[in-house]
Amino acid sequence: MVTPDTSTEADPDLRPGEVPSHWYNVIADLVGYVPEERAPARQHSGPALRPQLPLSIYRQSVSREPFVAIPAEVQAQYERWRPTPLIRARGLEQRLRTPARIYYKYEGASLSGSHKLNTAIAQAYYYKQAGVEELVTATGAGQWGTALAMACTMFGLKCTAFMVKCSHDQKPQRRMLVELNGGRVIPSPSTATKAGAAILAGDPGCPGSLSIASSEAHEYATESENARYCAGSGDNHVLLHQTVIGQEALAQLREIGDYPDAVVGALGAGSNFAGIAMPFFRHSKLTGRATELVAVEPKACPKLTRGIYTWDHHDALGNTPMSRMYTLGHTFVPSAIHAGGLRYHGAAPVVSWMYHERLISAVAYGQKSVFDAAAEFVRAEQVIPAPESAHAIRYVIDRAVKAREAGTPETILFNLSGHGLMDLSAYEQWTAGLLDDYPAAEADIERAQAKLSARAVER
Numbered sequence: 191m192v193t194p195d196t197s198t199e200a201d202p203d204l205r206p207g208e209v210p211s212h213w214y215n216v217i218a219d220l221v222g223y224v225p226e227e228r229a230p231a232r233q234h235s236g237p238a239l240r241p242q243l244p245l246s247i248y249r250q251s252v253s254r255e256p257f258v259a260i261p262a263e264v265q266a267q268y269e270r271w272r273p274t275p276l277i278r279a280r281g282l283e284q285r286l287r288t289p290a291r292i293y294y295k296y297e298g299a300s301l302s303g304s305h306k307l308n309t310a311i312a313q314a315y316y317y318k319q320a321g322v323e324e325l326v327t328a329t330g331a332g333q334w335g336t337a338l339a340m341a342c343t344m345f346g347l348k349c350t351a352f353m354v355k356c357s358h359d360q361k362p363q364r365r366m367l368v369e370l371n372g373g374r375v376i377p378s379p380s381t382a383t384k385a386g387a388a389i390l391a392g393d394p395g396c397p398g399s400l401s402i403a404s405s406e407a408h409e410y411a412t413e414s415e416n417a418r419y420c421a422g423s424g425d426n427h428v429l430l431h432q433t434v435i436g437q438e439a440l441a442q443l444r445e446i447g448d449y450p451d452a453v454v455g456a457l458g459a460g461s462n463f464a465g466i467a468m469p470f471f472r473h474s475k476l477t478g479r480a481t482e483l484v485a486v487e488p489k490a491c492p493k494l495t496r497g498i499y500t501w502d503h504h505d506a507l508g509n510t511p512m513s514r515m516y517t518l519g520h521t522f523v524p525s526a527i528h529a530g531g532l533r534y535h536g537a538a539p540v541v542s543w544m545y546h547e548r549l550i551s552a553v554a555y556g557q558k559s560v561f562d563a564a565a566e567f568v569r570a571e572q573v574i575p576a577p578e579s580a581h582a583i584r585y586v587i588d589r590a591v592k593a594r595e596a597g598t599p600e601t602i603l604f605n606l607s608g609h610g611l612m613d614l615s616a617y618e619q620w621t622a623g624l625l626d627d628y629p630a631a632e633a634d635i636e637r638a639q640a641k642l643s644a645r646a647v648e649r
């Protein structure tokens with residue numbers, strides 16, 4: 191099917207109860223963007239990495255078509271819980287006495303409890319088609335590991351997840367959730383791989399990071415014949431798969447007769463933000479209706495707001511190819527904040543490029559202020575957000591208060607990317623007054639910035 195480039199949406203008549211027939215590929219609308227990767231300058235350790243993507247996914251990741259058809263098998267799985275609800279946060283509006291209309295797309299309603307299942311199902315489907323038997327991955331807070339374990343079970347694949355150790359220790363129940371769904375969890379850094387063992391030798395108390403866990407997962411996948419590494423965020427195809435969120439939101443808002451002045455999402459590597467924001471990017475571009483796209487990140491891992499735009503690896507050892515992105519450096523180990531899903535050193539190449547071109551904006555918040563916002567949200571809406579999602583809520587509350595002060599009504603849409611029912615121990619710490627804005631992270635970030643600018647000078 192050839193879709194005319196001028197349609198604002200794949201399904202302009204999508205009804206609020208329906209699941210989109212296509213994913214939206216923002217690359218089609220980015221004039222001047224060149225997707226490319228550079229091979230690693232040198233192999234730091236371990237055997238040469240095999241290409242991990244099946245051709246079907248690789249084609250998606252380099253496609254320039256605006257709309258990519260969703261396979262019927264994937265759509266059938268989506269229909270088990272999609273479309274997710276679009277909810278007007280009236281309780282929050284009243285509590286803030288704001289003239290702003292606040293809506294959230296509730297991805298916490300997915301079977302896995304977060305948006306990550308949208309891409310997990312698509313990836314498991316394509317890998318299965320390609321004859322792969324096991325998927326190996328790195329997971330931070332465990333949301334991705336949970337989603338992938340579920341998707342692997344649906345399509346008859348094995349699943350192994352290297353889980354960042356500090357998150358593993360903060361949320362032991364996550365491990366149980368992955369295992370109940372047929373997956374296997376290895377806390378990272380581990381001695382199961384040479385990469386993990388090397389890091390532990392240098393720093394036995396290392397809390398782990400997503401880039402270390404992905405070094406381990408890559409090594410493990412390379413050494414087993416029928417296993418492949420797959421990523422939960424950052425890559426073009428992952429951003430693509432998440433766009434069901436924004437497309438549904440467009441249709442749901444159309445039904446209500448509203449349109450957002452701002453679309454907001456927390457940013458880990460960027461798929462959650464891109465998932466809700468990109469369909470609005472196209473719609474705004476083609477209709478001329480302005481909407482602000484805002485990514486929200488933690489102050490302890492501020493790649494967009496304080497990183498630099500350069501070539502960098504995705505894993506800690508520097509074995510993966512380099513992408514051009516906003517990064518704090520692939521060796522950066524962020525503080526052990528509770529929003530484990532936002533502890534990734536870089537932002538997706540597409541999101542980074544858009545930020546560089548000022549097509550999107552970004553803000554960062556400290557951990558305590560994020561939990562303050564989450565608690566206010568719970569009392570207003572009776573929905574417990576994941577700490578990651580609460581970053582978006584912090585921004586939305588601040589913006590809605592400004593709207594009150596300025597007396598300007600506006601419409602704000604945000605992605606409530608996951609529920610926080612597995613994060614109650616983090617809330618317990620907030621209640622006990624034990625959370626601060628992590629001032630200690632400041633020194634780490636300054637060190638990372640100094641290291642990056644020294645590297646830039648070397649070139």
Ligand SMILES: *Cc1c(COP(=O)(O)O)cnc(C)c1O
Nearest residue numbers: 333458459460461462531578608
């Ligand atoms: C992983 C995660 C995020 C961050 O997602 P990215 O797609 O990497 O930006 C946000 N919210 C929740 C609940 C998550 O699990």
